[in-house]
Amino acid sequence: MAVPKAAARGAFILFEGVDRCGKTTQSTKLVESLKAAGVNAELWRYPDRTTEMGKMINAYLQSSLDMDDGAIHLLFSANRWEKRAAMEKALGDGVTLVVDRYSYSGVAFTAAKEVPGLDLEWCKAPERGLLRPDAVLYLDMPVDAAKTRGGFGEERYETGELQERVRTHFRVLREDWWTIIDASGTIDDVHSKCAAAADEAIQRCREGAELARLWD
Numbered sequence: 001m002a003v004p005k006a007a008a009r010g011a012f013i014l015f016e017g018v019d020r021c022g023k024t025t026q027s028t029k030l031v032e033s034l035k036a037a038g039v040n041a042e043l044w045r046y047p048d049r050t051t052e053m054g055k056m057i058n059a060y061l062q063s064s065l066d067m068d069d070g071a072i073h074l075l076f077s078a079n080r081w082e083k084r085a086a087m088e089k090a091l092g093d094g095v096t097l098v099v100d101r102y103s104y105s106g107v108a109f110t111a112a113k114e115v116p117g118l119d120l121e122w123c124k125a126p127e128r129g130l131l132r133p134d135a136v137l138y139l140d141m142p143v144d145a146a147k148t149r150g151g152f153g154e155e156r157y158e159t160g161e162l163q164e165r166v167r168t169h170f171r172v173l174r175e176d177w178w179t180i181i182d183a184s185g186t187i188d189d190v191h192s193k194c195a196a197a198a199d200e201a202i203q204r205c206r207e208g209a210e211l212a213r214l215w216d
């Protein structure tokens with residue numbers, strides 16, 4: 001009797017970028033279009049504000065809770081670790097995960113605070129061993145343009161100066177396999193570029209690309 005072929009795993013597709021660059025709009029639209037095309041896809045986001053750790057992170061971001069910069073960094077990271085097994089299981093079950101922010105935001109935002117001792121390498125350390133995305137769709141937008149978008153300034157990190165430093169750190173973290181997308185185009189233009197990169201990653205995973213870890 002033929003051994004049934006293992007189902008292809010899903011792809012881990014990550015959106016990154018400065019605040020208000022359109023990640024939420026584009027990740028939502030990508031999941032809708034993947035589902036319409038028959039792909040089993042789900043939208044996940046970090047921080048996941050629904051867990052106990054996520055509730056503390058939410059209070060911190062809304063400035064109703066203060067915390068040491070190192071401690072909050074580790075909490076953001078722990079919020080990704082607490083979902084790691086569930087992510088791995090979903091991917092193994094063939095679900096494509098479209099994720100709004102992950103470890104790169106974690107590193108870029110804390111490093112942007114320029115706290116003595118919390119340099120890029122320190123920031124990366126707790127992220128090591130988490131899942132490596134199959135595709136990073138980096139929505140690139142000048143901070144001045146992002147600032148004009150609705151809602152900018154509502155949360156703790158939404159100041160022009162900090163976001164400029166976040167953008168600089170994203171540039172340092174970028175790897176040559178990332179897809180850099182000019183986020184100042186129309187919603188449909190940006191979407192079609194995201195969809196093309198996502199299709200390519202989904203195909204690679206169907207063909208057996210292995211799930212890797214950060215920062216191997």
Ligand code: DGP
Pocket residue numbers: 019046047061072073076077100101102105106107109110155157158
């Ligand atoms: P969002 O829900 O995508 O708007 O993200 C909330 C804010 O938190 C945003 O300013 C980016 C920031 N952020 C996201 N992940 C991390 C992280 O792991 N560490 C730090 N320091 N900030 C993060």
